[in-house]
Amino acid sequence: MGNGAIGNRVGVGGIDTNQFVHAADGALMATDVYLPDRLPAPAIITRTPYGRSALLANGIGWARNGFVYIAQDVRGRYGSEGIWIPYHNERSDGRALVEWVGEQSWCDGNVILAGASYGSFTAWAAALAAPDLVRAVISEVPAAGMRQANFEPSGVLRLAEYVGWWTEHADGRTSRNGLSAQMLRSRPDLLRHLPVAEIGQHLWARLPHWWSTIDPDKSDKGKTATWEAEPGDQELARCALPSLHIGGWYDLFLPQTFHQWATVGSGCDPRPERGLVVGPWGHELSTPNSHSAGGREHGPESQLPLGRIQVDWISRVLAGGDASITKVFLMEGQRRRDHVSFALPEAQVPGSMEDEQWLDHWPASTGMLRLHATADGALSPTPPDQTAEHHFDYDPLDPFPSLPVHRDRAVLGARRDAVTFRSFPLTHPAAVAGSPTVRLSVHTTAPSADWIVRLVQRFDDGHALEITSGSAVTESSVRTLDVVLGATALVLHPGSRLELHVTSSDFPRLARNLNTGLDRYTTSATRTAIQTIHSGPVHGCFIELPVMEYQ
Incomplete structure (x- = not known):
């Protein structure tokens, strides 16, 4: 439950901690139960690898609002028996808990699965294992599976995230919070180690499953295994349970929030009711003490x-009422205290919207704006009439560096291993709402190439903030590709510019392409490649922006 304890409709009848519930194989799962003072009541279940005691405020909040709340440590974590292998055993263990809860005298027969991050995965695992015993699912910032949590849609490992999470949480009964930051502060070049598959041998935690979890058969050369337990799109589409999806514009797992919202129940007739809430938050979601995120004040x-x-x-779900809800925050493009906006010429964008920051519908775009890359490095709504080639060298030993999304990207402006296309200053307010798509016409001298594409807002004082980004991996034979960037909803100010940045690395956020044609995870040799972006009237580069009118 976001924001901890809320409301005070009823009292807390009691908290029964340190219970042990049998899993299907007899392992004992440590479980806490929070009871309202009026029973029986609907039951909310959360299963977590991060310690059930951390959910105290959630449990009290649910109990005060008339719900039983059950918090359980997943297998092999904190008080639960067994060995934890991430993303394994969660279906059978989750079903066992759902069955146990449904048999208790304090449960009125209504069971809801809820969880955030890895807890979202356990919620869906249990719900799909026992759909007839569950009424609904609440999914927050979902780490929806080994592949979705650790790899870009392009298939590239999120190296820094993977190292950090494994160092602090994996291959252990309890977490080692803060260890990753201390380790990288002491060994700042650790993530540069090659081959990537051997980094686990140098971490400050003994992690025997560091690489076998990604490549259990040692046969896929570091590519993600297909985990039987991970919910597939067809399975989610057949799920007839109402679902509430909550995410943040600055959360790593936002694409999974939107994907689950779009997919769950899509194969059912009638489709179950869904809710979508997305705000300008990170992985921790709404934080009343701060209104800033992504370098912007919201x-x-x-x-x-x-x-x-x-x-x-x-x-509303339990009462049989309308449980459909959409609340998507339209971010303002100001850095500090400015308050401004962006809109397209009326002829290009039909329709209008009320001047509200919380949109009640998604997708929200009402038109598309195409901006073309030109020979002189501009982004223009007019198609170019000249062809040009834009080159840069990519050296895996000097990769283009990652920056946190809140950092000013102007500090990277002097690097020569990227190509930038820049629009003229905006003269009208405009709103980008959706997932931009970038068409690239490319060439590489390497056997394959990574293409990191980033949409940036440049303010009139030179300050630059990322709006959204995406990546793609191509073989040398590929000449044209489309890169879908992450979704956004952002109002841009008159006077600011849009920039399109293209490079071939985002390190250490993403594992590097070594330019040899060999596996990037299990080899160490590197070479420098010359990358080329083409602009022109036929085989060129452009970005398509989903836009909405903003008054």
Whole structure:
């Protein structure tokens, strides 16, 4: 439950901790139960690898609102028996808990699965294992599986995230919070080690499953295994359970929030009711003490009482009422205290919207704006009439560096291993709402290439902030590709410019392409490649922006 304890409709009847519930194989799962003072009641279940005691505020909040709350440590973590292998055993263990809860006298027969991050995965695992015993699912910032959590849609390993998470959480009964930051502060070049598959031998935690979890058969050369337990799109489409999906514009797993919202129940007739809430938040979601994220100030209206929203949504589901909800925050493009906006010529974008920051529908775009890369490095709505080639060298030993999304990207402006196309200053307010798509016409001297594409807002003072990004991997024979960038909803100010940045690395966020044609994870040799972006009237480069009118 976001924002911890909320409301005070009823009292907390009691908290029964350190219970042990049998899994299907007899292993004992440590479980805490929070009871309201009116029973029986609907039951909310969360299963977590991060310690059930951390969910104390959630449990009290649910109990105060008339729900039983059950928090359980997953297998092999904290108080639960067994060995934890991430993303394994969660279906059978989750079903066992659902069955146990349904048999208790304090449960009125209504069981709801809820969880954030890895807990979202355990919620869906249990719901899909026992759909007839579950009423609904609440999914927050979902780490939806080994592949989705650790690899880009392009298939490239999120190296820094993977190292950090494994160092602090994996191959252990308890977490080692803060260890990764201390380790990288002491050994800043650790992530540069090659081959990548051997980095686990140099971490400050003994991690015997560091690489076998990604490549259990040692036959896929570091590519993600297909995990039987991970919910597939067809399975989610057949799921007839109402679902509430909560995410943040600055959360790593936002694409999975949108994907689950779009997919769950899509194969059912009638389709179950869904809710979507997306705000200008990171992985921790709404934080009342801060209105800033991504280097932008979003104002107090950007924070929501997520606990109250979840309680109200579940109450409507149980009452058989309308449980459809959409709340998507339209971010303002200001750095600090400025307040401005962006819109397209009326002829290009039909329709209009009310001047509200929380949109009640998604997708929200009402038109598309195409900006073409030109020979002189501009982004223009007019197709170019000249062809040009834009070159840069990519050296895996000096990769283009990653920056946190809130950092000013102007500090990287002097690097020569990227190509930038820049629009003229905007003269009208405009809103980008959706997932931009970039068409690239490319060439590489390497056997394969990574293409990292980033949409950036450049302010009139030179400050630059990332809007969204995406990546693609191509073989040398590929000449044209489309790169879908992450979704956004952002109002841009007059006077600011849009920039398209193209490079071939984002390190250490992503594992490097070594330019040899050999596996990037298990080999060490590197070579420098010459990358080329073509602009022109036939085989050129452009970005298509989903836009909406903004008054």
